[in-house]
Amino acid sequence: MRWVSILSTALLVAGASAVPHAGKHRRISSSSAASSDPSYWLADIKHQGNAPAAASGYKVFRNVLDYGATGDGTTDDTEAINKAISDGDRTGPAANQTTSTTPAIVYFPAGTYSVSAPIVDFYFTQLIGNPNSPAILKATSSFTGMGLIDGDEYENGAEGWISTNIFLRQVRNLVIDLTAIPGTTAATGIHWPSSQATSVENVVINVNADADSQHQGIFIEDGSGGWMSDVTVNGGLYGMNIGNQQFTYRNITINNAATAISQIWDWGWTYIGLNIQNCTTGISLQGGVNQTVGGLNVIDSTISNTKTFVNTSWTDTATPASAGNLILENVVLDNVPTAVLGPSTTYLEGGSTTIASFGQGHKYTPTGPDTLKGTFAPVARPSGLVGGSGSNYFTKGKPQYASTPVDSVVSIRDSGAKGDGTTDDTEAINTALKSAAGNGTIIFFDYGIYKVTDTIYIPPGAKVVGESYPIIAASGDAFSDASNPYPVVQVGKSGDKGTIEWSDMRVGTIGGTAGAVLIEWNLNGEQGSGMWDVHTQIGGWTGSELQVEQCPTSASPAAKCQAAFMSLHITKDAQNFYSENDWFWTADHDVDDPTNTRVSIFTGRGVLVEGTNIAMWGTGSEHHGLYQFQFDGATNVVGGYFQTESPYYQPSPDATSGPYTSDTKWNDPDFSTCLKGNCDALGLRIVDSSSLSLYGVGLYSFFNDYDTSCSDLGGSADCQSEVFRVDSGVSDLKVYGYNTVGVTNMITVNGTSAAVYSDNLSVFPASIALFST
């Protein structure tokens, strides 16, 4: 989550002159009143979320109509909507306080909501419309503010929350309409500096599409993101004007903007399914000769009726030498005269054609560095990972069950679970999951802290959905023995077949649970089984008994702060595991502490993948003691962006000196080749695995025993000696857009360093556009 300041925000607000562009945009007519909200189970069920640490009577679910909003298209609903968000002593950006105790869903029934000032989004808040008739948030002609939805309102010239600490937020099923604001007035649909475990999904943003429009759909100036999918922007100077450490975008459509995407800065960004139509420029890498964009991966995309697809300032002598990486794979062009334009020449002609592959940057295949400038051998995509049209990778958005009737949803609280953080809910949850899985019923986890003392088993057929990220929290003896690891949530048992869908939840632990495997995925699933917005959050939340008081950074690794054996285990039985925006987090700070004080919580392993046909889009794994991701015996793996961080306390102790150490039974890395005294957890290890294509990987090590000087820009990058190991038995591995921070040796192949950071300096990290074995 750590942020490093790259640019001052003053640079970033739209104001540059617009480029003329063709086309007219689609306008949505304002009309329908809120009374015509079609049935949607999430709105219509009984609302009984229980936030145990909030004041009594605290409401998790809020319907904006209950706070005086009308949705009639004319009444100014701004104040009522903001009241629905802030109600219940919730802390806004001015209070600058993150929280695990006051979650909220703010629901917008169908209708047109007139808005004259920003809707100020809060931490741990989901703004949700009806997928059967998304509400329109319509700016008045005199609207002013940083964004119609402002995800991090400025207070005294600074963002209220530190953007890299903003977690647990969603915006979905909404239409944002700025078309009443004159095109000559700068205006933004969503201002969204944010980080892991956040998402914007199924949103349409209509802005002014005149030739001189100063509008933009999305503006992000920083953060450690993040996920967006199924988002459409119509019109604008910029469809999106965006900078962030790393981000994943799936199925993003931009029509009729001057520049569809203005990439202000990044370390890496993965686009899968980018659709750009009728724009002048598709993606513009800002920054000029001194590049500010680390890199982009764009795959399975379609660009049409657009003069220039990518405008870049990269040259093979631009600085920093390893910035401006570009990877294009399977991109269809339709009437796009120039595909890639450099500062003084065209790098790739366009037309109506398919770009099978094109790249620029440094490459190691597997030796290097060499300059990649042109085509490369694209991935021969395994059939088990392909779906939809042509050779596109299979993708599937988070199921919202829009047409499911309310009587096909079973509440876990109605089934006897309490979610109060103290009652043992194991049996009630297991009984409910078992009976619902057979008949297609959704099991709905009303918000709560569900303490369990034994494994929760999710059987085939289950559809499990949470209300604003409820948490299943393991507690007690079953989970306490690190030499006898034990699953908290087991998704399918060995041999189980079928489909399981799981979304919007967290799994955590209470107290010392050194043997907990938070999620064990065994399902031999149908394609489309998986997890969407399911996170592990180990420590740092009220009720976890793993907060500042119990686990301060000054403490030696006491048993009570050894909190998990592993976050996620995708076993060798698992097939067709699909994942979107899942984040596996050993807490580095206490989110309920007023100054986000750091904590030392010790866990063993992040994500271990041993299965077949695995897709992981937009994922991160942070602060586990031995590794963040390990692929061991895995076949057919695709995904991106993969983001990791090493524990901040390392190397005191480091990965060789506990409290979790290498165990041959688990085929853990042995750390035999790292520089002694500098053996932090690996970000990524691959062994005995085949056909892996990773589109965007960032392995970061910011700290040495809580000191960041080892990762300073221009410094010695010696927070740790190695972070990415490719060991024996690996075939057909491709890594695109690879970034490291604070690491001396970027890649270790068969025990020998294959790439050093100093050959590959980028905007802040070191970068390699393409690594393949």
Ligand SMILES: *[C@@H]1O[C@H](CO)[C@@H](O)[C@H](O)[C@H]1NC(C)=O
């Ligand atoms: C693109 O422009 C053409 C002609 O100007 C128009 O017919 C078409 O509807 C536009 N497409 C979109 C998606 O707006």
Ligand SMILES: *[C@@H]1O[C@H](CO)[C@@H](O)[C@H](O)[C@H]1NC(C)=O
């Ligand atoms: C992309 O998003 C649009 C709008 O939400 C949706 O209609 C379409 O089905 C999505 N396409 C894919 C491939 O997910």
Ligand SMILES: *[C@@H]1O[C@H](CO)[C@@H](O)[C@H](O)[C@H]1NC(C)=O
């Ligand atoms: C690029 O960076 C160099 C070194 O910091 C500086 O001297 C130069 O003025 C910069 N160029 C531009 C166009 O900003």
Ligand SMILES: *[C@@H]1O[C@H](CO)[C@@H](O)[C@H](O)[C@H]1NC(C)=O
């Ligand atoms: C490409 O970017 C450069 C530098 O920002 C700019 O001068 C030029 O006009 C752009 N060209 C196009 C076709 O967008």
Ligand SMILES: *[C@@H]1O[C@H](CO)[C@@H](O)[C@H](O)[C@H]1NC(C)=O
């Ligand atoms: C499905 O099973 C659940 C849990 O036993 C039950 O409450 C529900 O009524 C069943 N639904 C149907 C449609 O059979």
Ligand SMILES: *[C@@H]1O[C@H](CO)[C@@H](O)[C@H](O)[C@H]1NC(C)=O
């Ligand atoms: C918010 O709190 C953090 C941590 O205490 C602090 O570093 C930051 O300056 C604060 N920001 C504002 C705008 O008050």
Ligand SMILES: *[C@@H]1O[C@H](CO)[C@@H](O)[C@H](O)[C@H]1NC(C)=O
């Ligand atoms: C690693 O060593 C094995 C066994 O000697 C060899 O087959 C493999 O090609 C090596 N891997 C790379 C990437 O050089």
Ligand SMILES: CC(=O)N[C@H]1CO[C@H](CO)[C@@H](O)[C@@H]1O
């Ligand atoms: C091998 C190589 O290209 N090294 C470059 C890495 O980046 C630095 C900073 O831009 C250059 O000075 C090196 O030449």
